[in-house]
């Protein structure tokens with residue numbers, strides 16, 4: 001099912017949790033709602049499920065306007081952060097419950113529930129209570145319960161945040177597998193960029209209730225719309241060098257260094273700009289002619305074949321990978337070249353990308 | 356003594372308390388002592404004394420029987436004052452053969468078996484309603500808990516008027532539904548029902564408070580989850596609220612059973628003065644004990660009845676717990 005969101009806004013009193021949000025989620029995709037804590041991810045999800053009424057804007061499921069449709073009529077399956085499995089019911093009863101509400105005959109619903117339990121691999125635990133299951137197993141039961149009524153849209157609110165690191169890796173593959181097997185359009189909330197990058201078809205990145213970018217994971221990384229997006233994605237985090245655009249040159253804030261940088265000519269003279277450089281996009285080159293600028297190695301850390309080094313330019317530092325066989329030591333001058341990819345210029349004040 | 360010694364060698368006794376966790380430190384017990392003494396004198400000692408009295412059959416005393424009985428009541432060690440005590444099971448035998456004891460028990464059971472289930476069911480409904488996000492919720496909650504803070508004598512007098520044969524509100528209600536007036540307080544066979552109705556009302560606020568606290572412990576997300584799946588109010592109530600509230604319901608029922616078995620003081624204001632007269636229907640187990648003790652001055656029999664009542668309540672509560680465990684599994 002395709003989901004179209006138009007100018008969606010949610011205000012609590014005079015606080016705006018989601019601000020003029022428009023986007024379209026394609027049918028059958030796994031979409032991650034990504035953003036720091038408090039940016040309005042759960043609020044978005046709850047408006048999609050219908051638990052929260054919207055303040056302004058419209059939500060369409062395919063071509064139906066569901067903005068004012070109650071949650072039970074939207075055909076959404078919801079997985080809560082704490083799973084919300086009914087503690088007094090067995091796994092089977094939990095999965096059956098949505099069908100019981102639909103007054104499906106008992107045998108039929110048990111058959112359906114068992115089938116769903118098999119899909120998420122909890123068919124061994126049908127007679128256990130949720131309290132007797134591990135976090136990962138509870139998680140699967142919650143997904144089974146959300147899927148059993150064949151929802152048109154599956155919503156998961158931070159489904160993995162309660163699990164330990166290992167299980168989290170395992171379960172995110174599981175979610176991907178289940179989503180692909182069922183083909184249900186799925187929106188899941190996370191504040192973990194790696195989680196979002198690894199399993200989703202598209203990512204919506206939010207900040208303070210405002211959509212920053214909606215793109216495929218790799219695009220989000222390679223072509224960030226603004227400083228915030230570039231900052232939020234990537235490990236190690238993107239390097240930032242602060243400076244001023246002067247006559248097509250990038251000059252460090254205190255004037256301690258300056259080098260030509262083409263994009264600097266696209267902004268007004270004297271604009272404060274930030275150079276964002278991914279660690280893998282700056283590399284040592286042989287001659288000063290090829291280099292973007294000449295820096296100084298301030299420290300190196302062995303990291304297997306490559307070394308993660310700190311390079312100093314003027315009085316600012318940034319991280320870069322340096323092949324260890326080149327044998328750079330602390331204090332050496334280094335010619336730093338930029339790759340085409342992974343080097344961005346932003347207007348410091350607005351965070352806007354200069355292209 | 357250890358405490359004082361320690362104080363002599365250590366300027367800071369408190370530090371010492373934390374330094375030597377293995378040594379028995381009597382200081383905390385000293386702080387508890389006043390409370391422990393109170394409990395010992397006013398709770399523990401009387402309990403054992405009742406048990407002891409229940410086995411004292413007869414007394415011989417140079418000053419005469421009447422005085423001797425008073426002396427066992429007032430002085431703890433009657434034999435030291437020259438009383439000859441005869442020990443035995445005579446008191447139990449008398450009580451168990453006494454038809455008034457059995458009728459008192461019958462009334463008590465009737466009271467318990469009516470008040471506890473009805474008040475619990477009503478309280479669950481009211482608690483769930485009070486737990487809704489409704490307007491004036493605070494006002495409603497206050498109104499429901501008012502009986503708890505109102506003097507029971509004042510409340511009793513109010514109920515006396517509600518039950519009044521000629522101009523009571525309850526009969527007025529019955530009349531509007533075409534039912535003839537009932538002489539709640541005058542007609543002996545109706546007395547117990549008046550007491551039961553009053554008892555249900557009396558026990559509700561406390562029950563509602565306990566259930567409300569249980570309800571507030573149920574996470575909102577269960578309701579949200581059920582609503583997203585399209586569950587309606589009644590299904591949510593029976594399939595989610597009640598099962599999740601079951602532990603609190605069980606607790607409330609046991610507490611209420613115990614307190615209903617001991618029904619006594621709430622009956623007084625309804626019948627001002629004429630309550631608990633032998634042979635009348637509102638005669639309950641505690642009245643039997645009271646009458647044996649204060650009216651008949653048969654302390655042994657009163658004690659024996661009290662011991663029997665204790666075991667009945669104990670057995671009933673145990674049965675209830677067993678039953679609840681069985682149901683919850």
Ligand SMILES: Nc1ncnc2c1ncn2[C@@H]1O[C@H](COP(=O)(O)OP(=O)(O)OP(=O)(O)O)[C@@H](O)[C@H]1O
Pocket residue numbers: 012015017035036037038039040041042043044191
């Ligand atoms: N009922 C409410 N009343 C007032 N403010 C609210 C309410 N619910 C959420 N908010 C505010 O809206 C903002 C977004 O909340 P939301 O729960 O959507 O954040 P989130 O992105 O899910 O964060 P997290 O990752 O911590 O779950 C927060 O600043 C929060 O304080």
Ligand SMILES: [Mg+2]
Pocket residue numbers: 041042043157
């Ligand atoms: Mg959230």
